Amino acid sequence: MSSSNTLFPLGGPVDENDIVGREDFLKSIQARLADGQSIMLTGPRRIGKTSLALETLRRLKKEGCYVASVDFFRVSTKRELATAIIDACLENRTGIRRTMDALMGGIKTVTNATKLAMKLQGLEFSFSFPDKETSDDLLFSYALDLPQKLAVVDKKQMVVVLDEFQDAARIVGDGVFKLMRSHFQVQNKANYLFLGSKEGLMNNIFAGSDQAFYRFATILPLPPISLAAWLDYIKKKFEDRGICCNEQTIQEIIKISGGHPQDTMLVCSEIYYLLLETGERCLSLEAVQLGTQRALASLTPVFDGILDELGPAKRILIRLVQEASLYERGTHPNEIKRMIDMLINKGILEKMERGTYNFVEPLLKDYLLKVI
Structure with a gap:
């Protein structure tokens, strides 16, 4: 269980008060x-x-x-x-x-x-x-x-x-x-x-x-965490530490992290410690952007490891980021499907309607945009 003194718990199971929505x-x-x-x-x-x-x-x-x-x-x-x-x-x-x-x-x-x-x-x-x-x-x-x-x-x-x-x-x-x-x-x-x-x-x-x-x-399908639940949770957490915030800035955090539980906690945590270091007492869009950069920096070794293990399937992620067709000339469609299925099974992609795919962790997509 996470420590009750940890504002945004990371790295393991959390206690009842940090299970959101x-x-x-x-x-x-x-x-x-x-x-x-x-x-x-x-x-x-x-x-x-x-x-x-x-x-x-x-x-x-x-x-x-x-x-x-x-x-x-x-x-x-x-x-x-x-x-x-x-x-x-x-x-x-x-x-x-x-x-x-x-x-x-x-x-x-x-x-x-x-x-x-x-x-x-x-x-x-x-x-x-x-x-x-x-x-x-x-x-x-x-x-x-x-x-x-x-x-x-x-x-x-x-x-x-x-x-x-x-x-x-x-x-x-x-x-x-x-x-x-x-x-x-x-x-x-x-x-x-x-x-x-x-x-x-x-x-x-x-x-x-x-x-x-x-x-x-x-x-049973695991339900997604609603925007309203994240808004209430993040707002309360920051305000409990005397940091003022508004709905717009919190929505930006959720948009960047995609509401992924661990990544949302990480971005919020980095923003919080950034505010402590700078002495700021209000959450701003600039703080959100800088905190996100710090979160991405801490995730770089993790994402590098994920990509290194994917081999040729890494091309699928790159083409998805580039909004290009996943089916490329010279590669058999069955091979493309096999790689997509592997990425889904590894929890990297999720299949949406009409054969479209999303990143489970939007921060991984942001990382790829910076390195390709």
Whole structure:
């Protein structure tokens, strides 16, 4: 979570007060999960999925549900994934973030060992637990069953967030989705919020008729943040620090950033620190322009890295910036379509109506205009 002292939080999940314009959506997710639905949300990184998920878990926990969150992006092996799931579930009982580490490392005192053993009562293990010799397959199978087992024993509803879920195949290998579905589909006290940043893969996993998770979860589109919500949020933030602002200047910030959550926060943050440095107490269009330049400068290494990874597909972005036809002579239309699809799956472009495409981050477009 972001620090409450940070005016415009950057770089990670934000707390409730910095989730902009999505209260109705939050209430809907919370109600659906509390009623036992599983949900899938997808969209590019840094648009607020994880913040929404963690806030939903916070509210469900307050209502008495058990909750767990696992980020697949942070693990690289089947054993690590199994351990992460087990730890996240057992934290509801033990209050320890890494219960497995505590058990595997041995408990320092007999008293602490007894207390932990009591907290794990009723969760019978089908193997010697914890045991470094336990096979990865057995540990993973136990991890997939644990949300339901824990919920039944403690008479709770369990809600589990699985972030970057499309990475399961990278971690575990082919067949993982079929295996996970076989465990999840018989669970009536545990349900799941699946998150993913690779829209093409996530949509295939949950909407492909030949896929294991076909129609397992309700697919919900992440709503855009309205102009009115951004206006209210940014105005309040600046005014809380004694900085006067008007609607025109705030609208310019939103126009430049496109309302992209992370980029809008970054531009606002740079403007704020610029005003602090200059001693200005009013938000001006000049400050917006200078703050945007500073934001672009900080994003240059990020955008350079993105472009370096794209290879030939970079040409598509350049032609889009130049407002030229995306289909060029000498390149087969199927190859062009493949590159466009890759850019969409990477969260760089979004498809609009009538075959037109927009940059997910307008600041990337501004950057390209400066370097081409």
